[in-house]
Amino acid sequence: MLKIRLQGTLRDIRWFRKLIEQHEEIEVLRTSEPFANKGTNKYFRVYSEIEKKER
Template sequence: MIKVRLQGTREEIIWFREQILARNVNVEIKEVSDFFNNKGTRNFVRNYMEINRAKRKR
């Protein structure tokens, strides 16, 4: 399992999750957190995920 912290705008993080991670057949997203505000900025948020390597089907 890999734990990932993403930082960016909400739109950038959603784009990354939907376009990059969700479409990658080698990655299985196990858990996604809510968005958390970053201190000192209103534009950027952070988001945490747990990711596993997808099991290969034979």
């Protein structure tokens, strides 16, 4: 399992999250709600847990 942190605008995070959820070799186990970064209302972070799909 990998724990990854995505950081960027909400639009960019949604785009990348959709990309990894549709990938045939990746299973997304969990994704957090967006957290606002301190000092800005433009950038957010999201935490995801992913692993390689078993075949």
